[in-house]
Amino acid sequence: MKVVIDTDERTLVTDDGLETRSLDLYSREAFSVLSRLWVTTGWDLKYTYGFTWMGRPVIQLPEDLVVIQEVIYRVKPDVVIETGVAHGGSLIFYAALLKAMGKGRVVGVDIEIRPHNRAAIEGHELAPMITLIEGSSVEAGTLDAVRNELEAGDTVLVLLDSNHSLAHVLAELDAYAGLVSQGSYIVATDGVMEWLVDVPRGEAGWGRDNPKAAVERWLGTHPEFTLEEPPEFTFNEGEVQERVTHWPSAYLRRL
């Protein structure tokens, strides 16, 4: 797509070969085009690889952390389960929120927890709130270990941030959705992949092979969940109604 920005004329013109659209540069529609471009160029430059939370790298778009923060505050889970630990920053982030709320614990699952990451997570002030489980997120032994961390009556929220292929996310949805409490969420992160088919580090196959496609397919047979896109704004005195996010079609709420 061709995008021409003219700050003097205050216009943004898009041309996708089929249609030419001339937008007011300061409109919501233009913001949406600019946001998508910012997200995809930023993804290619690994913009999300530049943040830490309380000392640990957290590989997320800060916008997504602000949104999940409010969701966690509303749900007030006893347990947050996350598949995909990496450096542990997201586990520390969730633990910090739960600590501030006065209850809760975090379970992190990763196929490979590198020794330096394990040491840093286990040496962190919030480590007593965090359990690490090493293994593929969908293997029976891993799932048993996760279930062992839960107590009857726990309010549970799950985030899927491990292998983002369609098949793996479908398998994770099947494996973890049953652990999610009524009113709580299973969040399939990084649907952004769908938008990355023509960026330098992306892959053409991601147009279909991504977490967003997994959510959309899985929902067809799971009416006990609903897609919230995004969870309603609790505060919005601005004009933008669409999140800037790496997590489109991510939030599945258990009815």
Ligand SMILES: C[S@@+](CC[C@H](N)C(=O)[O-])C[C@H]1O[C@@H](n2cnc3c(N)ncnc32)[C@H](O)[C@@H]1O
């Ligand atoms: C995107 S990173 C996680 C980022 C982390 N949640 C954060 O916010 O900083 C993905 C992680 O998933 C892990 N992973 C890949 N395949 C997996 C699988 N089958 N089961 C569990 N973890 C897996 C990788 O080892 C990697 O650490």
